[in-house]
Amino acid sequence: MTDETQDFDSTDESEGGENALPEDLDRLLERAEDDDDVLDNTESDDADSGRGEIGSVVSEEMMARSMITDMPSAHGEIVEGANGGNGTIVRTAYLGKEMQTSFLEYSMSVIVARALPDVRDGLKPVHRRILYAMNESGYTPNRPHMKSARTVGDVIGKYHPHGDLAVYDTMVRLAQPFSMRVPLVDGHGNFGSIDGDGAAAMRYTESRLDKAAMELLRDLEKETVDFQPNYDESLEEPKVLPARFPNLLVNGSSGIAVGMATNIPPHNLGETIDATCLMLDNPDVTTEELMKALPGPDFPTGGIIMGRKGILDAYETGRGSLTIRAKCEVKEGKNGRSTIVVSEIPYQVNRQRLLEKLGELIRDKKLPEVSNVHDGADRHGIDIIIDLKQNAIPQVVLNKLFKHTQLQVGFGVITLALVDGVPRVLSLKETLHYYIQHQQEVIVRRTRYELAKAEERAHILEGLIVALDNIDEVISIIRSSQTDSEASERLTERFGLTKKQTDAILEMRLRRLTGLERNKIETELNELLEKIAYYKRVLGDEALVREIIKEELLEIKKKYNSPRRTRITEAAKDFDVEDLIAEEDMVVTVTKAGYVKRLPVSTYRQQKRGGKGMQGVNLKDSDFVEHLFIASTHAYMLFFSTAGKVYRLKVYELPEASRHARGTAIVNLLPLSKGETISAVIATKDFPEDEYLMFATSHGMVKKTSMSLYDRTRRDGLIAINLKDDDTLISVKRVAQGEKVMMVSSAGKAIMWDEGEARAMGRDTMGVRGMTVAPGVRVLGMEIAKPGTELFVITEKGFGKRTPVAEYPEHHRGGQGVFTITMTEKKGLLSAMKIVRDTDELMIISEEGVVVRTPVKGISQLGRSTQGVCVMKACEGDKVTAVAISTAGKKRKAPKTVDEPETIVDAQDDIHSSLDGEISEADIDIDDDDEGDEDEE
Template identity: 50%
Template sequence: MAEGGKENLPGGRQGIIPINIEDEMRGAYIDYSMSVIISRALPDVRDGLKPVHRRILYGMLELGVNYNKPYKKSARIVGEVLGKYHPHGDSAVYDSMVRMAQEWSLRYTLVDGQGNFGSVDGDSPAAMRYTEARLRRLAEELLADINKNTIDYQPNFDDSLKEPTVLPAKIPNLLVNGASGIAVGMATNMAPHNLSQVIDGTIAYIDDNEITIADLMKHVTAPDFPTGGIIYGYTGVKEALETGRGRVVMRARADFETTKTGKEQIIVTEIPYMVNKASMIEKTAALVNEKKIEGISDIRDESDRTGMRIVYDLKKDAIPNIVLNHLYKYTQLQSSFGVNNIALVKGRPQTLNLKDLIRYFVDHRHEVVVRRTQFELEEAERRAHILQGYLIALDNLDEVIELIRNSRDPEVARVDLMKKFDLSEIQAKAILEMRLQRLTGLEREKIVKEYEEVMLLITDLKDILDNKGRRMEIIKTELTEIKDRYGDERRTEIVHSADDLTIEDMIPNEEMVITISHEGYVKRTPLTEYRTQSRGGVGSKGVSTKQDDFTEHLFVASTHNYLLIFTEFGKVFWKKVYAIPEGTKTSKGRAVQNLINIEPGDKVRAVINVDNLTDEEYINNNFVMMCTENGIIKKTTLEAYSRPRQNGINAITVRDGDKLLEVKLTNGKNHIVIAKRMGKAIHFNESDVRSMGRMASGVRGVTLEGDEDKVVGMVCISREDANLLVVSEKGFGKRSSIEDYRITKRGGKGVKTINVTEKTGKLVAIKEVIDSDGLMIINKSGITIRMEVEDLRVMGRATQGVKLIRLNENDAISSVEKIEKIEVHEDEHQGDDASESNASEDDKEEKE
């Protein structure tokens, strides 16, 4: 050994043990994090308290500041807790005690504070030397029976005292008051609930341990916040109760009032939980000044000791509902509570649902009842033992008195009593300590009666210990007493939002006309708004558009259908028809960019109706057929498009200089007809096109002739009695038999489908039609005309056709769609005369 007792190590180091710093830091950090998790930040699932709160309540009990005793200075209480149990800063203890006294922080306060304990405006409480406190009566229910060996104790920080590891907790405090805390690597944020509802749910669980969470939610419907307000939407609540995690949307309670002068006001009387009222008003005023919220002329806080009242004065032209919705959107009048039910279960953090929380509380109460009953049984047996000794002494009174009188000292008397009357040491001691007045006849009767009562009590206590059903009944009885004494009505109202309900159940399955304009405005309109007109009519005003905008897509769909929206760049988006904004025939609609995340410069080119995207057989046996302007065609199974993302997915890889033009839903056995701008069309079997992957670019469908030639449309022939309808840009159209178009291989130039002249203009549309179909024709100025296909007779494919719609100079047809025939009234302004005159003109044109 070296001098000083230090061992000489190589390299001149003395008494140094080399360790790996990584291992040391890992170990030290794990120890620290476990300490934070278990001893600071997370509540125990049994009593719902963190160590600091438990120590405060226990310290106040030890100090004797019960609910029916005088208040004591907060500094005195804090000192008691600091010195005995909680070796941290005084502010940590005082702040925790203050929060337990604030009615806007805890649903059921546990501390009765006297003095300034802060405010909902975020004002700080007075210093602890100025305030006073005592326990609430409800807090004493958490501490009840603590001295009956119901819980375990542990040494305090210096091993000089014992402190409880948990409180007996007659109330399910974790559910009732909630908790929040940030540990290391995890956090908890548990919402408060209504005591009456929680107790009803707990009793329901005791009655049936197999009860489902859905059935428990009939009792515990939702969180119940101390500040009241409104829970808006039930989806997040349901998730939180079922899984332990969810987002609860809270709204302020607001009403509309009108002053004597006629000024309209929004009056807020309850705000969301944990919102600072003063800060919220200040931020709202800033938003009003910045013109981010319109329609508010003044904001005042008229709250007083009778309750909260925030007044928003509205400008003359403001609509209260719209202003309130803006307040909900931009201010803390609407906020959310992120539920994260993490609590300590046997020292380990766990995420707990509603049933878990109730189950662990009931298990805890059961253990408390067992230990309390065992304690009371031992006490009763001890008392019975002493009373037995009294009765023996009274039965042998003269001998006992004689023996005691002749004994030299109490110790000799005790030993002699034990020997002579076969008594235990405890009994002999009790007899020696018995007062002479107990020897009277009346007192003897009292002892006999007490002994009988104690023996009955012992029998009862043993029955409780032997019978779990009785123990559960005791828990239920105690819970019912708690509910009767402290239960109250819910403060927070539940309002179901649109998201909670099955939308299909609320929206009738109606036929809608979907219109998408050239500049990307979309809307849906009930089909019944469109009136049938005779062929050649002038038409009725259909869509109010900007001067350079016009309707590009128009089709009919049911409100419950899915829409697959395809864009020029080859992307596809998913939308339900009912999610498309509804508008009138003349309304503009909403920009499609507000409904789907379409890229800048992209535009909608085709939309297909799909009945169902979840039926495996349906999506695997139907195909999406796509055609581009340059005549490229591609077929892919519908299944590949059954899971679109919010930002869309690629439907086809579009080559440079090309764009997606038409998309159709097919069954794999159809015939395909592709028409070109210069008046030709090609007819081939769908089976000529093999199915490809989503990212493929496709194969040649038709060959273009000249720079001006482009594909104008593609149809999939699926009906045997169908004809082909073609329409030119100057309003000429006709229908021809499909048999007139011979079947060829894909990729050819096609055959003539309409005789394109300067009078007819170039081809703009091709449709598959039957007699029962209707037609909707729209020109670029927004005029629509509806007519029936049966009014058009079948002609040869090479003819010019007849005039379908009269156009103003410089106008042209932009869109043609077929619709199912629906019986609606004819336009009042179009009579038979007009029909006949138009028909005669058409006959002349057809002969030409």
């Protein structure tokens, strides 16, 4: 207990007794009445005004003790002690104001000297001091590594009087390639890992400056920046580094100050320099133009940034939200099981914790589709291998992983940096502006320094040349002088030289008197005069300064640029499986043995008419591809089976496989009964009540039903149409009022009738006769025949043709139809039919799995009763089984409504059109001549 405290504690026994302290308070408060900083409620109307409230919270005792302090207060005053003048110092201290002042001072210290980077060099004070200390100690890239403990000692002993562990941890981060986009420290030893392993102790590791860090320190010795005293004023340290590249953007920064925080993502060095050069060329460049050079952050760990809106917000306002996903690749194993390989993870995600989280999810049964997780990290990568069970759909598993783990994280961008010592949230343009402003100052100050040095040297050389021109007289003066000062004075007086020139002449060696040395001096002087003229031109031309900055930036880009690691894709919404799937047309195949798969249409290259095709599916013996259709990944898929049932899935729920893969058994996706197969599919996003589906069976029965009746999902499927025991469903089409229905039989006949001939019926009905067929003959398919379209037919041996639908007469429903192709034994039975346009492409597939993709316009247009031309060369024992359409022409704009019949017609014909009010569909054509059904009497 101090003496002052003892004196106060003994006031009860002093002369004033217990009233001594309150009286002293009264006197102090009276003297503070005129102080503007005293709180409004300090005084009280009570007789004991000295006992009034201070901020309504401070008691008398607290206030009394607050005045006993050795620290002067900005809001107090020093008065003579109350205890008989014994030297006690009493200071008034109003706690509210004292705490406010102290906290503000602490806050500004944290903001300016700890947590926030400077906009000019992108460094916090501790980073700057580490780099400067290593440079001053000579730990440069051309020198051996030195113990990290030595660097840490230099930093905390000379510039940063804080904990050694804090300094070492900062230096470790500067050396980690997974933390820094361009590492500034070259570490030797264990500097931690992306798994969260800590670095070895500083006594074990070694370090030195990386080559890129020298660009931040370049020209430091040329008085390019201001210096300030260190903490004990024994040394000087730079206030900012020259920073010859935009380090704030390249390496980013993060820090939590008081009441504010910064979180700046790293960027690609080359792209950042390109954006800076754009700003140098055109200070009024827009953010959108800058984003052409700098599209977004580039994290050292790679990954994928979902969407550009958050980037644009961050660049325009300084604040934005990014969504970063891991780079995942789905691979199919030999046994049909899929594997997800995670090769890149989001920035600042601890890989070991990610693996632990995956294990927890598997144990908690939140990822029942995952069978195992492997750590596949080696010196080539950091792969995480996730094995899936046989029936798992990889896209669904990925959705769960993104939702429940750090394979997807958010990154809140706050571009907060110090501008002239004041924290400011900066846009991309402002960040580059202040950096360029700093570089202009660096170049100007460097040029002034170099100009002064050049002029100083030229001054010396001019004196040497004077001496050489008069060498005999100079030697005579020097020999006849008693002292150096006398010689200097005589030379100055004789030749009009300055003291520096005479000193240089006196120190000149005799070998400089040779003619060769004289030539060297004259050459050096001429070069210096040219440099001086250039330096003066730089100082007088701001455009030249900006050009120098640009040239030096491009040199740095050439030295240290590296390819972009982070990919930027379109935005993803809230976690929904559909949002993870790119909207594209997929080819879906179903084999006779019941295997299904999907793969992009682009997998199959286009061929001319008559091509032999390419192997589309690797099949077992006796198996062949029976159905083929095309649909968008985001469509609802209504699967209609031969048994007259309908099942609903989305295309992305179907397993995706390679071109050669057999696929997944369809019984694993749909609860099909024995002998039940898929015959048709409709793709749609909604189920309007005023639109209809037209059904057709192999016996020629048809039925029209409202789509709204199928907007239900049931695991065992819904009844789509009632069938007789020996009948099968072969085709389902979306139909609009006034459209024409075309049906074709295996006997080569076709019939066309108006859809109004079939009235609308309920879902659980059989329908009416659409086409009459003879025993042993079956209906191959049903299509909607729109004006201007053509009927394409193809035989088992690959002979086909196209005929305008206008050549077919319109009949009433239930007739036998007219011939559409001349049947011959060489060409085989009719196998498939489609309604096509000139802009369409046909996908034709055979039993052996051979696929031909050919444009419709490459197939001859012939009359109704002609034999056709070779469209696909079927090998011996093979035959054509199915046909689907892929529109190759320009996509048509999707109409806003679906009320008009014309809209529905267009939608049914264009499988590439948008699903917002339009339809994307493909029918399945079957050839089961060996299993001919009896026609209904």
